[in-house]
Amino acid sequence: MSQNGPWDRRTQPNTPTDGKGDGFVNSNWATLSEPGKLCVNPKIDHKPESYDDLQLEFSPLLFSSLEAYLPLQVLNAPRDVKVHFMKNILFRYLPETERARVQRHKDYKQKIILNYPPLYKEIYTMQAEKFFTPSFLKAVRDNTEESFRSVMAEPSPGIYTFEMLQPQFCEMLVSEVDHFERWVHETKFRIMRPNTMNQYGAVLDDLGMESMLDKFMNDYIRPISRVFFAGVGGSTLDSHHGFVVEYGIHRDVELGFHVDDSEVTLNICLGNQFSGGELFFRGVRCDAHVNTESQPEEIFDYCHVPGHAVLHNGRHRHGARATTSGQRINLIIWCRSTVFREMKKYLRDSSSWCGECRRQKKERERLSIAATKQVSYHAFDLQAIGYSVL
Numbered sequence: 001m002s003q004n005g006p007w008d009r010r011t012q013p014n015t016p017t018d019g020k021g022d023g024f025v026n027s028n029w030a031t032l033s034e035p036g037k038l039c040v041n042p043k044i045d046h047k048p049e050s051y052d053d054l055q056l057e058f059s060p061l062l063f064s065s066l067e068a069y070l071p072l073q074v075l076n077a078p079r080d081v082k083v084h085f086m087k088n089i090l091f092r093y094l095p096e097t098e099r100a101r102v103q104r105h106k107d108y109k110q111k112i113i114l115n116y117p118p119l120y121k122e123i124y125t126m127q128a129e130k131f132f133t134p135s136f137l138k139a140v141r142d143n144t145e146e147s148f149r150s151v152m153a154e155p156s157p158g159i160y161t162f163e164m165l166q167p168q169f170c171e172m173l174v175s176e177v178d179h180f181e182r183w184v185h186e187t188k189f190r191i192m193r194p195n196t197m198n199q200y201g202a203v204l205d206d207l208g209m210e211s212m213l214d215k216f217m218n219d220y221i222r223p224i225s226r227v228f229f230a231g232v233g234g235s236t237l238d239s240h241h242g243f244v245v246e247y248g249i250h251r252d253v254e255l256g257f258h259v260d261d262s263e264v265t266l267n268i269c270l271g272n273q274f275s276g277g278e279l280f281f282r283g284v285r286c287d288a289h290v291n292t293e294s295q296p297e298e299i300f301d302y303c304h305v306p307g308h309a310v311l312h313n314g315r316h317r318h319g320a321r322a323t324t325s326g327q328r329i330n331l332i333i334w335c336r337s338t339v340f341r342e343m344k345k346y347l348r349d350s351s352s353w354c355g356e357c358r359r360q361k362k363e364r365e366r367l368s369i370a371a372t373k374q375v376s377y378h379a380f381d382l383q384a385i386g387y388s389v390l
């Protein structure tokens with residue numbers, strides 16, 4: 001039986017197995033989606049629509065960033081047609097089990113939003129002047145490499161540190177997370193922790209801060225990443241995972257050596273009083289080289305300062321040393337790029353960003369230059385004793 005036979009259609013009614021996108025809309029516009037393909041070259045000056053108000057299976061940002069790749073006749077169509085066309089494409093990448101997981105997670109978030117009473121409603125929407133320090137805001141508004149460098153340090157290649165958040169916002173966010181933890185304890189609500197490595201902490205997206213963090217990433221992380229992380233999808237960041245982690249005596253103590261599931265990670269210390277907890281970095285690595293040795297120049301340790309951020313490549317190997325006293329709370333935003341992840345499947349050469357790929361490439365070049373030199377020395381010797389060299 002063919003893979004595109006009727007059996008496949010029955011089991012996956014919304015999946016366009018033959019590329020014709022059946023089952024979504026029945027207007028005349030549906031015929032537009034028949035080829036179901038994006039254009040290779042994006043329309044560079046295109047201003048995408050907002051999809052924030054729609055209940056979608058994927059991040060609204062993903063739809064906005066895909067728009068520039070739509071074929072012209074779809075690009076000029078009404079928004080619901082564009083949604084339909086893009087959904088058809090995205091569903092091809094999402095198996096049934098993954099779709100069920102996405103739906104369960106949506107229900108889980110909805111349950112929290114309906115039941116949890118926020119302590120500070122005002123931090124659930126972006127208020128840049130109240131969140132960020134004036135110097136950081138000015139740098140972002142000027143939006144040039146020079147303006148970013150004027151407020152940032154690069155203590156080790158590819159690691160950027162800078163003052164970012166106002167103390168009052170840090171305090172409010174810490175209190176909000178404490179309040180949430182108390183609510184979880186009192187109501188015995190079973191929450192999902194930020195990742196497999198942290199026993200404590202909360203996913204801010206699940207708490208109802210998803211659209212605030214979308215703006216946070218779009219307007220305040222992406223402009224910087226576009227300049228400093230362009231080679232790893234920094235200019236096409238389109239989704240995030242935002243969470244708070246807590247370290248201390250009655251919390252997680254340390255965090256093992258790892259890479260993040262992100263293209264670019266923003267890690268901001270929110271406070272409070274603590275000692276220890278330094279971040280240690282050990283070089284950027286691709287999947288194939290994640291367990292290779294560090295070079296001396298890749299070794300870098302960083303001490304957290306409340307309100308200050310560290311921005312780094314998600315593949316920059318790191319860990320956190322034990323927080324030996326007090327309590328340390330950090331806000332972490334993992335920013336991802338669908339475009340970069342898709343491209344990575346086809347590009348074999350990671351030497352523009354993986355330290356080990358780069359080292360090996362240099363070594364190959366050194367050996368080939370040495371071999372060429374040897375050949376030419378040999379030719380020179382032959383010439384010296386009267387042989388002609390072609």
Ligand SMILES: [Zn+2]
Binds near residue numbers: 287350356
């Ligand atoms: Zn590599």
